[in-house]
Amino acid sequence: METNQTNQTNVIKHVNSIILGAGVSGLTTGLYLQKSKIANDFIIMEESSRVGGRVFTDLFDGNLVENGPNALILRKKEFVTILEDLAIKDQLVYPPTESKKRYICKNGKLILVSPKELLLKNELTDFKAKIKLLIGGYTSLSKVQDFDKNKQNDKQSVFDFFAKRFGNKFAENLITPLISGIYAGDARKVIMKSAFPKFYKFGMRSNSFLLGIIKSLLEERSEKNNTAVTATTKLKGNLASFGDGLKVLTERIYQSVKEQTLLNTSVISVYYDVNNKRWIVTTKNGDRFSCQNLITTIPSVTFAQLISNGGNENKWLSELTNKLKDINYSSVTVLHLLYNKADIKNPSRGFGFLNTHERTLDNNNNNNSRAFALGTLFASHMFPERTKLDQELFTVFLGGDLYPHIKNFSDEKLLNDIHSEISKTMLINCKSKLPNNHLIVRWDLAIPQYDLKHLNFKNWLENNSNESDKHNLYWSTNYINGVSVPDCMINAKSVAEKIIRKYI
Numbered sequence: 494m495e496t497n498q499t500n501q502t503n504v505i506k507h508v509n510s511i512i513l514g515a516g517v518s519g520l521t522t523g524l525y526l527q528k529s530k531i532a533n534d535f536i537i538m539e540e541s542s543r544v545g546g547r548v549f550t551d552l553f554d555g556n557l558v559e560n561g562p563n564a565l566i567l568r569k570k571e572f573v574t575i576l577e578d579l580a581i582k583d584q585l586v587y588p589p590t591e592s593k594k595r596y597i598c599k600n601g602k603l604i605l606v607s608p609k610e611l612l613l614k615n616e617l618t619d620f621k622a623k624i625k626l627l628i629g630g631y632t633s634l635s636k637v638q639d640f641d642k643n644k645q646n647d648k649q650s651v652f653d654f655f656a657k658r659f660g661n662k663f664a665e666n667l668i669t670p671l672i673s674g675i676y677a678g679d680a681r682k683v684i685m686k687s688a689f690p691k692f693y694k695f696g697m698r699s700n701s702f703l704l705g706i707i708k709s710l711l712e713e714r715s716e717k718n719n720t721a722v723t724a725t726t727k728l729k730g731n732l733a734s735f736g737d738g739l740k741v742l743t744e745r746i747y748q749s750v751k752e753q754t755l756l757n758t759s760v761i762s763v764y765y766d767v768n769n770k771r772w773i774v775t776t777k778n779g780d781r782f783s784c785q786n787l788i789t790t791i792p793s794v795t796f797a798q799l800i801s802n803g804g805n806e807n808k809w810l811s812e813l814t815n816k817l818k819d820i821n822y823s824s825v826t827v828l829h830l831l832y833n834k835a836d837i838k839n840p841s842r843g844f845g846f847l848n849t850h851e852r853t854l855d856n857n858n859n860n861n862s863r864a865f866a867l868g869t870l871f872a873s874h875m876f877p878e879r880t881k882l883d884q885e886l887f888t889v890f891l892g893g894d895l896y897p898h899i900k901n902f903s904d905e906k907l908l909n910d911i912h913s914e915i916s917k918t919m920l921i922n923c924k925s926k927l928p929n930n931h932l933i934v935r936w937d938l939a940i941p942q943y944d945l946k947h948l949n950f951k952n953w954l955e956n957n958s959n960e961s962d963k964h965n966l967y968w969s970t971n972y973i974n975g976v977s978v979p980d981c982m983i984n985a986k987s988v989a990e991k992i993i994r995k996y997i
């Protein structure tokens with residue numbers, strides 16, 4: 494669609510800033526612009542009728558479920574400060590202590606991840622890994638840096654990084670499931686430096702992995718002491734949500750920026766007017782807005798499409814469009830399954846289990862005939878008050894970069910395959926041959942993949958940061974500084990602060 498607009502006529506509103514998208518990134522950027530008082534002339538445009546984006550708490554058969562993120566990791570003090578700013582830190586709810594247990598599911602069997610399992614048993618680790626674990630992952634630097642000659646260290650995959658230190662079996666059984674759990678990604682493609690920058694930095698400097706981690710934690714602590722981070726009170730755990738789910742977080746921010754948020758407003762094009770140094774933003778119903786600062790929070794491919802639709806002739810924006818289109822996203826299907834507690838004979842519970850993949854992948858790294866789970870959360874065990882007492886809720890994640898074809902499977906096939914898989918693992922014996930109820934949610938552009946293409950994009954963007962500044966274009970997105978909700982919110986706050994500094 495060509496909506497080339499080279500002048501500012503027919504613009505219905507001029508504002509300082511427009512934020513594309515009211516997910517957690519867009520809302521948080523708006524929240525901090527609003528607080529500033531000097532940069533609070535902004536609009537958030539959201540195509541959906543609700544805010545939150547991937548944060549999507551839902552009601553299903555009388556139970557509260559999360560169709561997107563399930564919990565927040567509270568490790569970063571900057572994030573806790575944001576919760577304090579919102580005055581909702583006291584509303585955090587924490588899973589019971591037993592929920593700390595995490596399992597790997599191998600050949601349909603649950604294996605508890607514990608020091609005993611890793612050091613004394615042989616299911617997940619071999620002799621090499623055990624010795625390496627005992628000596629803190631010591632590996633001579635010359636070995637881990639053997640990419641150095643080609644200056645390819647930065648491009649090392651998460652799989653290679655760990656395989657070099659702990660061996661292939663360790664990487665296969667623990668790291669591949671971990672990356673499919675966090676990024677719905679392929680550990681052989683996700684880049685260590687992009688996904689875990691701190692561990693990478695110290696891991697490449699120290700012979701000992703353990704020493705590297707300690708150094709990284711110490712650096713993190715000293716950085717925090719040097720920042721104006723205010724969070725003080727001790728938290729009751731590292732993982733949390735809210736009683737009524739994660740939507741409490743996005744709804745709370747929405748209350749602060751409601752007046753500036755336009756719901757049901759799909760943006761179809763953006764055009765940079767070089768002469769006036771302003772962006773023209775056009776919505777689906779034909780309204781045109783102009784702003785100085787454009788803040789994007791929407792998926793990279795969608796943003797690329799909006800720039801193309803705008804008919805921009807600017808060379809840098811054309812190049813940007815091609816780079817944005819290069820970023821890969823995994824698709825994820827979420828399947829909530831409800832069973833009668835009494836029908837489940839396997840007593841193992843905790844946070845959840847991640848699957849290993851050797852039984853599912855053929856030599857070509859694919860298997861097109863069946864649906865397989867990446868991982869499963871013991872949802873009703875983590876937050877028991879959300880599910881009816883006699884019911885057990887499993888939230889299963891499928892697809893990702895390992896099984897992209899799964900997004901084309903019918904609901905019926907997904908349900909049958911996953912019910913049969915989980916029944917074997919959890920020893921479920923229900924007469925109806927299917928769960929009591931189920932809900933399927935499909936995310937097409939679920940999670941950006943921090944792979945080689947992403948690394949190239951980020952390097953290019955960093956080298957062109959003056960162009961982003963020149964165009965007053967801001968990146969409050971989950972393909973910049975981390976995909977987690979806390980990382981998105983920390984990044985969004987720093988974007989808002991950067992904009993505010995311009996007005997001081």
Ligand SMILES: Cc1cc2nc3c(=O)[nH]c(=O)nc-3n(C[C@H](O)[C@H](O)[C@H](O)COP(=O)(O)OP(=O)(O)OC[C@H]3O[C@@H](n4cnc5c(N)ncnc54)[C@H](O)[C@@H]3O)c2cc1C
Pocket residue numbers: 513514515516517518519538539540541544545546547548560561562563564565566758759760761790791792795825827936939940969970971976977978979981
């Ligand atoms: C299944 C799943 C599980 C996850 N689990 C966790 C977890 O447990 N913990 C965790 O921390 N993170 C998790 N994540 C990651 C995290 O949820 C996301 O990275 C984060 O919520 C992204 O927020 P965002 O605001 O950047 O983007 P989004 O949430 O995608 O928001 C972008 C918004 O832009 C809107 N939009 C798009 N196009 C347009 C347009 N043309 N015009 C107007 N509006 C538009 C969309 O409707 C959307 O509301 C998970 C993600 C998924 C998909």
